[in-house]
Amino acid sequence: MSADLHCHTKLSDGSLGIDDLIVLAKKQGINTISITDHNCQAGNIRGELIGKRHDVKVIPGVELSSTDTETGEEVDILCYLADSPARLEGLCRRNMLACKKASQFMILGTAKKYNVTPDLIVKCATGATNIYICHIMRALIESGFTNEFYGDVYKELFTKESSSSVYFKAKYDDTKDVIDAIHESGGIAVLARAGMYSDEFVDRMISYGLDGLEVWCPENTEEQSEKLLKKAKQKKILSLGGTNFRGMYNETPLTVGSYITPDKQLDELMSYKAKQKRLRKKAEQEAKKED
Numbered sequence: 001m002s003a004d005l006h007c008h009t010k011l012s013d014g015s016l017g018i019d020d021l022i023v024l025a026k027k028q029g030i031n032t033i034s035i036t037d038h039n040c041q042a043g044n045i046r047g048e049l050i051g052k053r054h055d056v057k058v059i060p061g062v063e064l065s066s067t068d069t070e071t072g073e074e075v076d077i078l079c080y081l082a083d084s085p086a087r088l089e090g091l092c093r094r095n096m097l098a099c100k101k102a103s104q105f106m107i108l109g110t111a112k113k114y115n116v117t118p119d120l121i122v123k124c125a126t127g128a129t130n131i132y133i134c135h136i137m138r139a140l141i142e143s144g145f146t147n148e149f150y151g152d153v154y155k156e157l158f159t160k161e162s163s164s165s166v167y168f169k170a171k172y173d174d175t176k177d178v179i180d181a182i183h184e185s186g187g188i189a190v191l192a193r194a195g196m197y198s199d200e201f202v203d204r205m206i207s208y209g210l211d212g213l214e215v216w217c218p219e220n221t222e223e224q225s226e227k228l229l230k231k232a233k234q235k236k237i238l239s240l241g242g243t244n245f246r247g248m249y250n251e252t253p254l255t256v257g258s259y260i261t262p263d264k265q266l267d268e269l270m271s272y273k274a275k276q277k278r279l280r281k282k283a284e285q286e287a288k289k290e291d
Contacts, residue, residue, distance in 0.1 A: 003032035003261040005059065005269075006078065006192070006217065006242025012037035012063075013132040015247030018047050021256065026054045030257040032266065034061035034242070036078055039095040040129045041085050059269075060085065063192060065095045066178040067171055071201070075175045076192040078214065078240075080269065083186025091181050095172055096130055102170035103131040109166025110136050110157060116143045133158055134249040150251050176208045183209060188272055190240055193217055195224030202231065211272065212238025216259045218252065219244070238272060239265050 008014030009021055016024065018035065025033050033051075035043045035058060044060040051058035059080055066075045082088060107118050116139050124142065125135035136157075137149045146153040158167045172178075182189040190212040191197075191205050196219060214220075215228045216239075232239040241261040243254050261269070 002030045002257055003034075003059075003263075003266045004030050004242050004245065004257050004259065005032075005034040005061065005080070005240050005261050005266075006036050006063075006214065006259075007033050007245040007256060008037055008063075008247075009035060009043050010127040011040050011043050011129050013128070013134050013246055013249055015249050017127070018043050019050055021245075022047065022050050022054050022056050022058070025056050025256045028255060028257045030260070031055065032057040032059065033256065034059040034080060036061040036063040036242070038063050038076075038130070038132075039065055039092045039099065041088065041092065042129070044085070062088065062092070064088070064091065064178050064182070065099065065170065065172045066175040067173070068175045068201075070204075072169075073197075074169065074172065075205075077175065077178050077182065077210075078190040078192050079182045079185070079187040080190065081186075081188055081273065082182070085185060085187075087185040088181060088187070091173060091178065095170075098170040098172050099130045099132075102168040103136075105168035106133065106136060106158075106166050107131065109168075110140070113157070113164070113166070114140060114143070114145050114153075116140055116145065134246070149249065175205065179205075179208050179210060186273070188212065188238070188269065190214055190238060193219040193244070194228050195220030199231075202228075206235050206237065210237065212240055212269075214242065215239040216241025216261070217244055218250075218254060218259060238269055240269060241265070 009018050035047045041062045047058040061080045064077045068075050121136050121139040124138040125131045140146050156162050179189045188211045192214050194213040213228050213232050215225050229239050241259050243258045245256050
């Protein structure tokens with residue numbers, strides 16, 4: 001069973017609709033996916049319904065933005081299988097507002113440097129719940145200022161190294177609070193693109209109650225994936241994988257299933273909450289015996 005547990009749709013920074021994503025997964029031989037749009041759970045119910053028609057299992061998911069207050073870094077936490085997804089809606093709304101504020105600054109900054117209108121950028125984001133950098137870049141491509149999403153214009157506008165960058169960092173809830181919110185909703189918290197961070201950072205996230213690491217993904221090297229898999233085994237947490245699929249907005253050519261979660265790890269995800277419940281019950285029983 002092939003599973004790609006990190007896919008985006010038009011609702012956030014993907015270029016495909018839910019229907020097209022699921023049909024593509026089916027054609028690619030991927031029979032399990034998770035729709036993990038940024039701070040948006042709206043695609044999960046529709047995804048599950050359409051998935052059943054095409055015999056593709058859609059695991060409920062969402063990619064939640066956070067800010068690590070110790071380092072100031074933006075950290076994305078993937079949430080899977082929340083029992084009470086409504087409990088995450090307040091967090092999603094706050095994150096959406098923070099993202100919208102950041103986007104407005106970047107749109108205005110881009111419009112000052114290039115003759116592209118905010119209205120065109122908004123049109124390029126039609127169907128999305130927010131405006132992302134990929135939508136700004138699409139407007140620049142549509143206007144003929146570049147023919148690449150991640151070429152020189154992108155580097156000029158949105159990289160830290162550029163002296164003329166218009167990038168604006170959004171301020172989100174603290175990462176630990178986001179992990180706690182996921183657990184309060186009955187969900188499973190997984191660090192996205194875990195290879196981007198230092199060992200010390202990952203260990204600190206695990207100490208916050210993180211349930212797993214995204215081990216297999218485009219952003220991780222093979223060496224990083226091996227290292228993360230070893231760490232996950234040592235810490236007895238989940239190891240997952242996904243393509244971070246965004247269609248034409250991917251930085252390199254990738255399709256659904258380019259990176260997957262192996263069968264064993266998928267089984268561990270699906271049985272994880274039941275296992276944790278048994279461990280808690282056992283710990284409670286042992287505590288009673290000691291009393």
